[in-house]
Amino acid sequence: MRNNGSYQSSRLTALRRRLSNSIATAISATMVALVLVPLLAIFGYLVIRGIGAVDWAFLTHTPKPVGEVGGGMANAIVGSGLILLIASSIGVPLGIGAGIYLAEYGRGQVASVLRFTADVLNGVPSIVMGIVAYSLVVLAQGHFSAFSGGVALGIMMIPTITRATEEVMLMVPNSVREAALGLGIARWRTTVSITLRTATAGVITGVMLAFARVAGETAPLLFTAFGNQFWNLDPNQPTAALPLQIFTYAISPFDEWHRQAWAGALVLIALIVGTVAVVRLVARRGVFQGAS
Amino acid sequence: MGVGISVRDLSAWFGPTQALDHINMEVLPNRATAIIGPSGCGKSTFIRCINRMHETVRDARVEGQVRIGEMDVYNGTSAVEVRRRVGMVFQKANPFPTMSIYDNVAAGLKLNGFRNRRLLDEVVERALRAAALWDEVKDVLKKKSGASLSGGQQQRLCIARALAVEPEIMLMDEPASALDPISTDKIEELIFQLKQRYTIVIVTHNMQQAARVAEHTGFFLLGKLIEFDRTEKIFTNPSDKRTEDYITGRFG
Numbered sequence: 392m393r394n395n396g397s398y399q400s401s402r403l404t405a406l407r408r409r410l411s412n413s414i415a416t417a418i419s420a421t422m423v424a425l426v427l428v429p430l431l432a433i434f435g436y437l438v439i440r441g442i443g444a445v446d447w448a449f450l451t452h453t454p455k456p457v458g459e460v461g462g463g464m465a466n467a468i469v470g471s472g473l474i475l476l477i478a479s480s481i482g483v484p485l486g487i488g489a490g491i492y493l494a495e496y497g498r499g500q501v502a503s504v505l506r507f508t509a510d511v512l513n514g515v516p517s518i519v520m521g522i523v524a525y526s527l528v529v530l531a532q533g534h535f536s537a538f539s540g541g542v543a544l545g546i547m548m549i550p551t552i553t554r555a556t557e558e559v560m561l562m563v564p565n566s567v568r569e570a571a572l573g574l575g576i577a578r579w580r581t582t583v584s585i586t587l588r589t590a591t592a593g594v595i596t597g598v599m600l601a602f603a604r605v606a607g608e609t610a611p612l613l614f615t616a617f618g619n620q621f622w623n624l625d626p627n628q629p630t631a632a633l634p635l636q637i638f639t640y641a642i643s644p645f646d647e648w649h650r651q652a653w654a655g656a657l658v659l660i661a662l663i664v665g666t667v668a669v670v671r672l673v674a675r676r677g678v679f680q681g682a683s
Numbered sequence: 684m685g686v687g688i689s690v691r692d693l694s695a696w697f698g699p700t701q702a703l704d705h706i707n708m709e710v711l712p713n714r715a716t717a718i719i720g721p722s723g724c725g726k727s728t729f730i731r732c733i734n735r736m737h738e739t740v741r742d743a744r745v746e747g748q749v750r751i752g753e754m755d756v757y758n759g760t761s762a763v764e765v766r767r768r769v770g771m772v773f774q775k776a777n778p779f780p781t782m783s784i785y786d787n788v789a790a791g792l793k794l795n796g797f798r799n800r801r802l803l804d805e806v807v808e809r810a811l812r813a814a815a816l817w818d819e820v821k822d823v824l825k826k827k828s829g830a831s832l833s834g835g836q837q838q839r840l841c842i843a844r845a846l847a848v849e850p851e852i853m854l855m856d857e858p859a860s861a862l863d864p865i866s867t868d869k870i871e872e873l874i875f876q877l878k879q880r881y882t883i884v885i886v887t888h889n890m891q892q893a894a895r896v897a898e899h900t901g902f903f904l905l906g907k908l909i910e911f912d913r914t915e916k917i918f919t920n921p922s923d924k925r926t927e928d929y930i931t932g933r934f935g
Contacts, residue, residue, distance in 0.1 A: 566777035570841070572739055574791035574848055575767030584794050589781050 434660065441657030444650040450658070454620050454636075460647055464655050466622045467631035468662070470537065473624065474616055474632055475606055477541025482548025482605075483598055487587075489549065490556020490594075495582050497557075506557075513550040520547050521611035529615060537623070537630035540616030544608060548601040555597020559590040595674045599667045606663050609634040633659045685712040685882030686752035686851045688733060693747035695728050695737055702728040704906045705747070710899070715874055715883040717897035717914065719890060721929065724903040726886045727774075730854045733884065734769040735762040751852060767795075770845030770881075774857040776837035778829030778844070784811075784820050787829040787840055791848035806847050814843035815873055835866025842873065853877060855885040859892065871896050890930060894918050902926045 448463050455462030489509070493502055524543035529535055563586050571581040587594070612618075617629040618639065633655055640652035688710035695703040703725045710716045718726045731737040732745055735756060749756040756765050778787050786793070788807045797803065807824070811817040816839040820832070829840050838858060845853060855874070859867040874883060874896045887893050893900050894914055901911040902921075910917060910926045921927045928934055 564777070566773060566775060567779060569736065569739070569773065570777040570779065570844075571790070571794075573734065573736060573766055573771040573773070574794075574844065575763050575765075576791065576794045577763050580794050585779060585790075589779065591781065 437653065437657045437660060441653035441655075444654035445657060449651070449654055453622060457645065462651075464631075464633065464636050464651065464658070466619065467633045467636040467655070468658065470616070470619065470623065470631040471606070471633040471659070471662075473537050473626065473630060474540045474544060474612070475602070477538060477626060478544035478548060478605055479598075479602065481542060481545030482552060482601060485545075486549045486552025486598070486601065487556050487594060489553040490597075491560065491582060491587065493553065493557040494560035495586065506554075509550040509553045512546070513554070516610075517547060517608050518610040518613075520544075521613060521615055524611065524615045532627070534627075535615060535617035535629040536627050537616055538626045540612045540630065540632065541626070543611035543615050544605040547605050547608065547611065548598075551601035551604065552594075552597050555600065556590070556594050559593025559597070560586055562593070563589045591674065595670060599670060603663050603667060606666075607634055607659060609638050633662075685714075685878075685880065687712045687882065688852065688884070689748075689750040690733075691748040691750075693729075693732055693745070693749060695725075695732055695746075696744040697728075697740065698742040702906055703732065706908045708901060708908060708911055710882060710884060712882050713878055713880070714899060715878045715885060715897040717893035717900040718884065718886045718903060719888075719893050719900060719929075720903035720909075721934070722888075725906040726903050727856050729903065730771075730856060730884055730886055733852070733854055734766050734771055736766075736771065738762065767848060768850055769852045769854060770848065770850035772838070772842050772845055772853065772855045772858045774860055776834060776841050776861070778832070778837050778840050780828065780830040782829055783825045784827055784829050784832070784840060785824040788843050788847050791844060795848075807843075810843040810847035811840075813846050813876070814839045815869060815876075816840060816843055833866075835862050835869065838862060838866070838870060839873070842870075846877075850881065852882045852884070855883065857886050857888060860888055867892075890918070902929060904929070 448461055449465075450463060450468065451465050452461070452463035453466045454464070489505060493505060497505065520543045523546065524539045528539035528542050532539070567589055568581055568586055571585040572578070576585070612632050612635050616632050616635065618635040619629045619631040621631075623630045637652045637655040637659065640648040640655065643649070688708075690706055690708040690710075693703055693706040694701065706729060718729060720726050728737060733749055733751075733756070737743050737745055745757065748758070751765070751768060754760055754765070754768070779790060782790065785807055788810050789803050792803060792806060808817060808821075811820065816836060819836060820827070820840075829837065832840060838861075842853075842858070859870045862870065871892065874885065877883060885893075885897065897914050899912065900914045900917040902909045902917060902923075902925075904925055910921055910923045912922070916922075917926060918930055921930065
């Protein structure tokens with residue numbers, strides 16, 4: 392009788408567990424869907440509005456004068472590439488370097504000042520970064536340039552990369568450092584070839600996050616890179632950038648330009664997603680996954 | 684060939700806390716020496732002073748003298764130089780997680796500038812054979828990560844990695860404490876093989892293990908070396924009451 396009773400109750404317990412499991416799964420699935428909705432909605436809307444204007448000419452031609460149909464954003468695509476290249480070559484080494492310092496050597500006052508600075512820098516509005524680059528570079532040079540835009544975006548990349556690098560390097564277990572030191576590998580070599588290498592995947596995530604964030608920035612470029620209706624590959628000259636071009640076209644009164652602004656936005660997102668995907672793919676080669 | 688270790692008046696601190704108190708010990712070449720004692724008695728700190736790993740901990744400090752053969756460890760020698768001659772195996776297997784099995788074993792040489800691929804292949808094979816791991820991994824050397832191996836295999840990989848740089852001394856900090864009996868047996872067998880060529884100092888919590896592998900045993904208590912003698916003597920007829928209490932299981 393008692394056996395039977397506990398059998399009954401254990402069946403009930405099992406039922407209750409299965410039920411609460413299904414409910415929890417359903418809730419988290421709903422949350423995933425809710426998170427995906429805005430992302431897919433934005434991307435979908437961009438595709439709908441923009442795909443019509445993305446053609447070969449859009450990707451290979453420079454803008455046409457007002458009133459003429461056609462033309463494209465080729466110069467802005469290349470200009471964005473140029474500015475981001477400059478930004479990355481400033482932001483990535485400085486950001487990773489500072490992150491390594493914080494994780495491996497940073498002690499006491501210097502480290503906490505650095506950490507605090509990085510956090511504050513992260514919160515500085517992007518337009519302020521533009522003003523900084525304007526006063527540091529544009530005023531000194533006497534003219535707008537791709538370089539000054541790169542400086543503004545590069546400085547913006549630093550704090551994100553620094554804190555990400557610090558965090559993932561601190562996640563590398565100390566036993567891994569000890570293993571390397573115990574083999575008679577010098578401290579700097581251990582940091583670069585063992586600790587940083589073990590944390591590579593995370594560092595790349597941080598770099599990509601920073602990259603994607605500044606790739607879409609418009610405000611810091613308004614009075615640094617400035618924009619340009621023509622081809623320019625000279626880092627010392629005013630240069631077109633996709634976000635600037637989108638901004639200019641979107642606030643214009645012309646339907647043709649509105650269409651192109653949508654197309655520009657679509658191309659910008661596609662390029663960011665593409666870059667991130669390629670970097671991840673390349674970085675994954677030679678690195679063994681599945682181990683922390 | 685192994686060399687002896689001579690420790691004179693060695694004391695060590697973590698910040699204000701003294702972990703070792705005037706240790707004197709002569710470790711003979713090509714022998715295994717076991718270090719036993721209750722948790723927190725300074726066993727690990729002691730062997731970490733031999734290869735200067737102790738000083739990698741913040742606020743750690745050492746006084747006294749350690750000589751390895753003719754080399755004065757704390758005087759006129761760099762930590763890196765010491766660690767190249769003194770290999771270390773840790774309590775928890777710690778392979779480099781993002782490296783293949785091959786790269787794990789080759790790491791010590793590669794990162795010190797050794798580039799000859801053919802010789803590197805030879806060294807890796809020799810080290811893995813010496814660590815009794817070669818047959819299990821020879822087909823996946825560059826395909827599998829060191830972290831994908833089983834716990835016992837990982838520990839033998841770490842031994843191979845330490846052997847590849849051809850040290851004269853091997854320090855082992857409870858190398859089998861996280862392993863099952865079969866893996867433990869393999870590690871112990873390895874220690875027997877290794878002492879033909881190396882001087883071994885092994886920290887162990889397991890007194891049977893000390894009795895099985897080591898010619899000499901030192902008993903530590905509260906940072907002091909209470910007794911150091913031939914292993915049989917320690918386990919059958921210790922001179923100190925505290926040693927006897929410990930090995931008979933009265934405390935610790």
